[in-house]
Amino acid sequence: MRLIDPADTGFDAIRREFRWSIPDNVNVAHRICERHQDRSEQVAVYYENAAGERASYRFADLKKFSDRFANALRAAGIARGDRVAIVLPQTIETVVAHLAIHKLGAVSLPLAILFGPEALDYRLRDSGARAAIVHANRYHDVKKLQPGLPDLQRVIGCRCGVAADEFWALLGKGSDRFEMVQTRADDPACLIYTSGTTGPPKGALIAHRAIFGNFTGFEMSQNFFPQPGDVFWTPADWAWTGGLWDALFPALNYGMPIVAYEGGGFDAERVCRLMSDYAVTNAFIPPTALKMLRALPDIGSRFDLRLRAVMSAGEQVGEELIHWGRDTLGLTINEMWGQTEFNYIVGNCSAIMAPKPGSMGKPYPGHQVDVIDDDGNVVGDGQEGELAAWCDDPVMFLGYWNNAEATQAKITANWFRTGDVGYRDADGFLWFVGRKDDVISSAGYRIGPGEIEDSLLKHPAVLQAAVIGKPDELRGQIVKAFVVLTDGHEPSDELATEIQQSVRTRLSAHEYPREIEFIDSLPMTTTGKVRRIDLRAREQNPDPGDS
Numbered sequence: 001m002r003l004i005d006p007a008d009t010g011f012d013a014i015r016r017e018f019r020w021s022i023p024d025n026v027n028v029a030h031r032i033c034e035r036h037q038d039r040s041e042q043v044a045v046y047y048e049n050a051a052g053e054r055a056s057y058r059f060a061d062l063k064k065f066s067d068r069f070a071n072a073l074r075a076a077g078i079a080r081g082d083r084v085a086i087v088l089p090q091t092i093e094t095v096v097a098h099l100a101i102h103k104l105g106a107v108s109l110p111l112a113i114l115f116g117p118e119a120l121d122y123r124l125r126d127s128g129a130r131a132a133i134v135h136a137n138r139y140h141d142v143k144k145l146q147p148g149l150p151d152l153q154r155v156i157g158c159r160c161g162v163a164a165d166e167f168w169a170l171l172g173k174g175s176d177r178f179e180m181v182q183t184r185a186d187d188p189a190c191l192i193y194t195s196g197t198t199g200p201p202k203g204a205l206i207a208h209r210a211i212f213g214n215f216t217g218f219e220m221s222q223n224f225f226p227q228p229g230d231v232f233w234t235p236a237d238w239a240w241t242g243g244l245w246d247a248l249f250p251a252l253n254y255g256m257p258i259v260a261y262e263g264g265g266f267d268a269e270r271v272c273r274l275m276s277d278y279a280v281t282n283a284f285i286p287p288t289a290l291k292m293l294r295a296l297p298d299i300g301s302r303f304d305l306r307l308r309a310v311m312s313a314g315e316q317v318g319e320e321l322i323h324w325g326r327d328t329l330g331l332t333i334n335e336m337w338g339q340t341e342f343n344y345i346v347g348n349c350s351a352i353m354a355p356k357p358g359s360m361g362k363p364y365p366g367h368q369v370d371v372i373d374d375d376g377n378v379v380g381d382g383q384e385g386e387l388a389a390w391c392d393d394p395v396m397f398l399g400y401w402n403n404a405e406a407t408q409a410k411i412t413a414n415w416f417r418t419g420d421v422g423y424r425d426a427d428g429f430l431w432f433v434g435r436k437d438d439v440i441s442s443a444g445y446r447i448g449p450g451e452i453e454d455s456l457l458k459h460p461a462v463l464q465a466a467v468i469g470k471p472d473e474l475r476g477q478i479v480k481a482f483v484v485l486t487d488g489h490e491p492s493d494e495l496a497t498e499i500q501q502s503v504r505t506r507l508s509a510h511e512y513p514r515e516i517e518f519i520d521s522l523p524m525t526t527t528g529k530v531r532r533i534d535l536r537a538r539e540q541n542p543d544p545g546d547s
Contacts, residue, residue, distance in 0.1 A: 002215075002219050002224065002225075002226075002254075003018075003215050003216055003219060003365075004018070004216060004219045004220060004224065004365065006224040006351070006352075009352060010352065010353075011220075011349060011352055011353035011362060012362075012428070014352075014365050015362070015363065015364075015365045018216065018365035018366050019366075020212070020366050020394055022185050022209050022212050022394050023185065024184060024185060025182055025183065025184060025185070026183065026184070026185040026208040026209050026211065026212070027102055027103070027180060027181075027182070027183045027189075027208055028098070028102045028189050028190075028208055028211050028249065029066065029098075029099045029100075029102035029103045029180060030180065031211050031249075031253050032099070032211075032249055032252035032253045033059065033062050033063055033066060033099050033252070034063065034180065036059045036255050039059055039255050040058060040059050040060035040063070041058055041059075041060060042058060042059055042255065042257070043056045043057070043058060043257045044057055044058060044059045044061070044062050044095075044252060044257055044258070045057045045062070045092055045095060045257065045258055045259075045260050046231075046257055046258070046259045046260065046278055047090075047091065047092055047259075047260045047261075047262070048259070048260070048261055048262070048263070048274065049261075049262040049263065050262065050263040050264055055092070057092050057095075059255070062095060062096065062099060062252075064176055065092075065096045065099075065171060066096050066099035066100045066103060066178075067100075067103070067174070067175070067176055067177065067178035068171045068172070068173075068174030068175065068176060068178075069096055069097065069099075069100035069167075069170065069171045069174060070099075070100035070101075070103040070104050070174070070178045070180075071174035071175045071178055072100075072170035072171060072173060072174040073100055073101070073104060073106070073131070073170075074104060075173075075174075076131065076153075076154050076170075077130070077153065077154075078101075078104060078106055078130060078131055079104070079105075079106065080104065080105035080106060080181055081105065081106065081107065081188070082104075082106045082107065082130040082131070083106070083107045083108075083109045083127045083128060083129045083130060083191055084097070084101045084106050084107070084108060084109060084129065084130060084131045084132070084133065085109040085110075085111050085123075085124060085127070085129045085131070085132035085133065085134075086098065086101075086108055086109065086110050086111065086132075086133050086239070087111045087112075087113060087115070087120070087132060087133065087134040087135055087138050087142065087239075088113065088133060088134070088135045088158060088238075088239075089113045089135060089237070089238070089262045090237075090238050090243075090260040090261055090262050091135075091158075091159075091260060091262055092260065093133070093158050093159075093167055094238050094260075095248070095252075095260075096171070097133050098110075098244075102183075102189055102208075103178060103180045103181065104181055105181035105182075105183050105187065107188050107189065107190060107191050107205075108189065108190050108191070109123070109127050109129055109190075109191045109192075110190070110192060110238065110239035110240075110244055111123055111124075111193075111239055112237050112239040112240070113135055113137055113138060113237070113239070114237075115138070116141070117141045117144070117145060120138065120141060120142060120145060121145050121148070121149070122201070123193050123201070123203070124142070124145065124149050124152055125149055125151075126193075126203060126401065126402070127191055127203055127401060128151040129149075129151060129152055130151060130152065130153055130154070131152070131153060131154040131155070131156065132152060132154070132155050132156065133156045133158055133167060134155055134156065134157060134158060135158050135159055136157070136158070136159045139155070139157045139158075142155050143155055156170065183208050184208070185207065185208055185209035185394075186207050186208075186209060186398070187207065187208055188205050188206070188207060188208075188398060189206055189207060189208040189210070189211075190205075190206040190210075190244070190245075191203045191204070191205050191206070191401055192204050192206060192240075192241055192244075192340050194340050194341075202400045202401070202403060202406060203400060203401030203402075203403075204340045204341045204397045204400060204401075205397055205398040205399055205400070205401055206245070206340075206397055206398070207397070207398050209394045209395075210245065210343070210394065210395050210397075211245075211249060211253065212394050213343070213344070213366070213393060213394035213395025213396075214245055214246065214249070214250055214343060214344045214395055215250065215253070216364045216365040216366050216367070217336060217338070217344035217345065217346075217347055217364040217367075218246065218250040218344060220334075220347065220348075220349035220351075220352075220364055220365075221309070221311035221334045221336050221344075221347045221348065221349065221364075222282045222309045222311060222334075223308060223309040223334070223349060223350060223351040224349075224351060225250075225251075225254060225256070225282055225309070226254045226255070226256045227281075227308075229279075229281065230256050230281045230282055231256070231257050231258075231259065231278055231279055231280050231281050231282070232247060232251040232256060232257070232258045232259070232280070232281075232282045232283065232284075233247075233258065233259040233261070233274070233275060233278065233280045233282075233283050234246075234247040234283060234284040234285065235261070235266055235271065235285060235286070235289050236284060236286060236314075236528070241338075241339075241340045241343055242284060242286065242313060242314060243284075245343055245344070246284055246311075246313070246336075246343070246344060247284045251282075259274065259278045259280060261274055266289055266292055268292045268293050268295065268296040269296060271289075271293070272293070272296065272299055272302070272303040272305065273303065275303070275305055275306075275307065276303045276304045276305055276306075279306050280305075280306065280307065281306055281307060281308050281309070282307070282308065282309050282310075283307060283309075283310050283311070284310075284311045284312070284313070285310055285311075285312055286312060286313065286314040286315065286528040287312055287313075287314060287315040287316065287317050287318070287321060287528075288314070288315065288464070288524065288528045288530075289528070290312060290317070290321050290324075290325075290333070291321070291457065291463065291464055292463075294321065294324050294328075295463055295486055295487075299328055299329070300328055300329075300330070305329065307329055307330075307331060308331065309331065309334065309350075309351075310325065310329065310331060310333050310334065311333070311334045311335075311336050311347070312333050312334070312335055312336070313335065313336040313337060313338065313347075314528050314529055315528070315529055315530065316335075316432055316450035316453070316454065317333060317335040318357075318358060318450065318451075318453065318454030318457065319357040319358045319454055320454055320457045320458050321333060321454075321457070322335075322355070322357040322358075323357065331350070332348075332350035332355060334347055334348040334349060334350055334355070334361070335347060335348055335355070335359070335360055335361060336348070336360075336361070337360040337361070337387075337420075337430070337432065338395075339418055340397070341396070341397040341410070341416070342389045342393070342395060342396050342397065342416055342418065343395050344364065344395060345363060345364060345367040345369050345389055345393075345395065346360050346361055346362065346363050346364065346367070346369050346430055347360065347361040347362075347364055348360075348361035348362075349361075356425075356427075356429050358431065358451070358454065359425070359429040359430065359431050360422070360429075360430045360431065360432050361429065361430065362428050362429055362430065363430075366393070366394070367389065367390075367393055367395070368389065368390035368393070369387065369388070369389045369390070369430065370387075370388060370390075370415075370424065371383065371384070371385040371386065371387060371388070371422060371423055371424050371430070372385050372386055372388045372412070372413075372415055372417075373385050373386075374386075374412075375412070375413070376388075376412035376413030376414075376415050377413075379423075381423075381424055381425060381426045382423055382424075382425065382426070383423060384421055384422070384423045384433060385421070385422075385423070386417050386418065386419070386420065386421060386422075386436065387418045387420045387421070387422045387430065387432070388412075388415035388416060388417050388418060389415070389416045389418065390414060390415060390416075391411065391414045391415070391416055392414070396416065419435060419436050419437075420432060420433075420434070420435060420436070421433040421434055421435070421436055421439055421448065432448070432450055433448030433450065434448035434449050434450060435532075438468070438532055439469075440467070440468070440469035440477050440479055442469065442472075442475045442476060442477045442478055442479060442510060447469075447479060447510070447511055449466070449467035449468070449532070451507065451511070452467045452479060452481070452503060452507065452511055452512075452513065453465045453466060453467050453481075455502070455503045455506045455507055456481060456483065456499065456503060456513075458502065458506065459498070459499050459502045459503075460486065461485055461486055461489040461495060461498075461499065462483055462484075462485065462486065462499065463484045463485060463486040464483070464484040464521075464522055465481055465482065465483050465484070466481070466482045466522050466530045466532060466535060467479055467480065467481050467482075467513060468480055468482075468532050468535050468536050468539065470515060470539055478514040478515065479511065479512065479513045479514055479515075480513055480514070480515040480516070480517065480539065481499075481513035481515070481516045481517070482516075482517050482518075482519050482522060482535055483499065483516055483517070483518050483519070484518075484519060484520065484521060484522060485518060491518035496516040496518075499513075499516060500512055500513055500514075500516060522535075523535065
């Protein structure tokens, strides 16, 4: 059952009339598994790996497996409130692990399979994780770290071969009968570490109530999900807020199947085949992945795509991708904006509101988001300020793990400060300018990187682009662009000049990149965001071999 009735007309009218109704007792596992007894035989998860091996799992399987694994974890000493790390890709074990942990009243700690030893050590140590369920690709790394992590009592190998594949061995020993721990709406469910673009990651503690807080945005960004026959997919790692809370959890909450693809890096052609084979209707595809799809020719004629809604977030989508989506996919991509701490709060719903290409959209029903000054005062239309969300929202996090000071520093006059700069136009649409530390100050102008990056993508030679401010004695900073070229184009001074001129013509003389550096790939976080901090560091310490 949806929170939003598609018969209601008008985005603004729905926002005015909507009110939350959050029960006192909430458990994520109940929402996405236990209550689906009426559809126990329906497929919940389709699975495929890089080798082409396939499987499907019913809601009945999720319940049986998670009950058994919850019993196994309890026998291993895991109790209410304990943190349990999940270092797994998109697999059935990931779903089962989250369900079992929530049923115990414990806290799931999703960690990206791409994390190296240092990243894993920091998060396991900081969280005080009691146990870790670890894929073969990272099992030996975590085992080596374990002696130095006094809180980590158990490392459970998964798909590590016969000797170390404890996951299914433990599950097989567990009883099918498990009485789920009753949790309150404000009890912690999940600990997710921010991607750390500007410093050490902080653990954001997410409550069970957030499962409701995401729903208005999810329903509307997916043009009123679910509808009969809907199938969901995302390339986003399920260890990231976007993959977990914006895709896996809500799809299962509505009793609809999601495709799990354990295929390694993003391959645009394989992704199109995957969406075609599973008749995917709804997707969350981050902008970076959309740009890779955009580089693939003849998508519409080569693949039988049945997409009816695509949501995108994580980086600015931009006008160019919106136009590409309409021309190539036959739909308007619904841009969404939120953060790990305060997720799924602004966006679009093209089914009932024509978006403004380049805008993030409007606050979704149940969320109050605006632009404030340093003192927490809401600023006028067209004025830049910090994008902020009103506290007392079901999707708001409980706070940073063991860091009350950092939590309090984010709040001014009951507004949660996001650190993103933007403005509101006269129609109530919100526009992203950039992170506070990404905004470029050049000759008295404040320049956001997003609009320039979008303009760069309009040049046929540009596959990906990222913009930073480079120190300059005369202007304070100049705009510098790092560009990844499409196949068939080679770096040259002539091409750089051509790209610069294309931006200058589209935007203005003060915004065009005065320097362009061609690179093979952009540094990314595990969530698909450009690490501009790495580009700034590269600028301070250039590699002599770079062109």
